[in-house]
Amino acid sequence: MPLRVGGLTPLSATDYPGELAAVVYCQGCPWRCGYCHNPHLLPRRTAGGIAWSEVLGFLRRRRGLLDALVFSGGEPTAQPGLVLAMREAKALGYRIGLHSAGIYPRRFSEVLPLVDWVGFDAKAPFDAAYERITGVRASGEAALASARALLASGVDCEFRTTWHAGFLSPAELERLSATLAGLGVRRYALQEFRASDGVAFRPEGIPVAADVDALARRFPQFCVRRA
């Protein structure tokens, strides 16, 4: 079945480090993070998507002008069509980027040999805190299995966490970063939660400053992306 695509960004300089990329937004995600910025991409199907064949046509026309294609979402690994779509884009000469929360470890591992760079969304310590964020049981186990597979593969990657003390305490953030560092993560980005139009979710409580310096010391490369 062809990849279901909810949207396409024809040019981005920020979704794949150092590369000019197009971004395809894969339709569908089984998790329900309150802060999701792409709620229209969560249903498996929607009216008004883009046919994968159209994306391929676009990629053929842009050969030599773009370096990479990033599969984002939604959750790309939710779709069986991801493998073939990646192969087809790679055959056209594109480097392949993947934004994923590691929701489906088996498919995540299957596509890793096709992928050149991964932005991995690590949401919380990989225990009950994950379920609190995603609304889905055992989501932390799935994410941890994918994170381990990614790090074992040697594929270039960045781990990132969307953070606000209203949904993840500084102590939990500390615990997550210690786990990631222990797993061997070398590049970590803390992304401040940003309320935006169309996202009803508002974190509770007053933000408490995290000890960013302590986080930074755990990783060879670390940055904070301010809201």
Ligand code: SF4
């Ligand atoms: S995993 Fe990502 S796409 Fe899915 S609900 Fe959470 S933030 Fe949204």
